[in-house]
Amino acid sequence: MARVKRGNVARKRRNKILRLARGFKGSNGTLFRTANQRVMKALCNAYRDRRRRKRDFRRLWIARINAAARNNGLSYSRLIGGLKKANVRLNRKMLAQLALVDPKSFTEIVTLAKN
Numbered sequence: 001m002a003r004v005k006r007g008n009v010a011r012k013r014r015n016k017i018l019r020l021a022r023g024f025k026g027s028n029g030t031l032f033r034t035a036n037q038r039v040m041k042a043l044c045n046a047y048r049d050r051r052r053r054k055r056d057f058r059r060l061w062i063a064r065i066n067a068a069a070r071n072n073g074l075s076y077s078r079l080i081g082g083l084k085k086a087n088v089r090l091n092r093k094m095l096a097q098l099a100l101v102d103p104k105s106f107t108e109i110v111t112l113a114k115n
Helices: 007-020 032-071 076-085 092-101 103-114
Strands: none
Touching: 007 032, 032 076, 032 092, 032 103, 076 103, 092 103
C-alpha cells in the first residue's frame, strides 16, 4: 500500500472549522481542538434557538396583547375567544403590532370582541 499524505484535506478541514470559530474569545478561536468543540456547541445552540425564537416571539406578542386588552377592560383569553366568535382573523403578531403602534384601532377590535 502506498502512503497517503493528507496535507490538503486535513488543512482544509481545520481551516473550515477555524473560519467558523472566527471571533471567539481566546484559544476558542485559534487552537483547532478547542475551536472545534466551541463550533460544535455553537451550531447546536443555533439549531435549538432557531426553534426557540419562534416560541419567544409568540410569548412576547401574547404579553403585549394581554397588557393592551387589560387596558381596555378585557383579559387576553376573553379577547381571543371574542375575536374567534366575531370571526376576526388576525394573528397574534398583527394584534401585538396594532396594540403597540395604533392603540385606537386596537380598541375598536376589542369592542368587536366584547360584542
